[in-house]
Amino acid sequence: xxxxxxxxxxxxxxxxxxxxxxxxxxxxxxxxxxxxxxxxxxxxxxxxxxxxxxxxxxxxxxxxxxxxxxxxxxxxxxxxxxxxxxxxxxxxxxxxxxxxxxxxxxxxxxxxxxxxxxxxxxxxxxxxxxxxxxxxxxxxxxxxxxxxxxxxxxxxxxxxxxxxxxxxxxxxxx
Numbered sequence: 001x002x003x004x005x006x007x008x009x010x011x012x013x014x015x016x017x018x019x020x021x022x023x024x025x026x027x028x029x030x031x032x033x034x035x036x037x038x039x040x041x042x043x044x045x046x047x048x049x050x051x052x053x054x055x056x057x058x059x060x061x062x063x064x065x066x067x068x069x070x071x072x073x074x075x076x077x078x079x080x081x082x083x084x085x086x087x088x089x090x091x092x093x094x095x096x097x098x099x100x101x102x103x104x105x106x107x108x109x110x111x112x113x114x115x116x117x118x119x120x121x122x123x124x125x126x127x128x129x130x131x132x133x134x135x136x137x138x139x140x141x142x143x144x145x146x147x148x149x150x151x152x153x154x155x156x157x158x159x160x161x162x163x164x165x166x167x168x169x170x171x172x173x174x
Contacts, residue, residue: 100148103157107141110161114168122171130171133164 122130140157147153 103144117168126171136160
């Protein structure tokens with residue numbers, strides 16, 4: 001029962017509908033010309049008696065002034081700096097102690113991590129690389145003694161310790 005059955009009455013209804021729809025396609029002329037009414041309403045609208053005022057051209061001077069200010073500001077920002085501003089002695093001491101404390105904490109953590117990795121000695125062919133990294137760390141620590149507020153040296157020490165630990169880990173699995 002789910003299949004559609006052919007119904008001849010249904011086909012004849014479709015044909016009649018198609019014929020009726022074709023009959024709707026007939027062209028018709030409008031009963032009257034619409035343009036005269038539209039034209040009359042346009043003419044009835046009030047017309048502007050005075051001409052429009054010309055637009056003021058104030059944005060150009062403002063734009064020129066803004067660009068001059070911008071160029072002056074950029075020139076001021078790009079000027080060479082004569083001398084770095086010195087920190088007061090108390091702030092220098094605090095910064096120095098912070099960098100020194102960070103370096104000593106970093107060294108303690110590095111040595112603890114290294115002790116955990118050295119329960120098995122590294123292969124002999126890895127030793128020269130490990131020794132070079134150890135010498136570099138010692139030189140950086142010595143440079144930090146001479147220049148205790150150098151953040152650059154602190155970062156280099158951190159990188160050296162990281163490389164040494166990574167090489168030691170790789171040596172364990174070689």
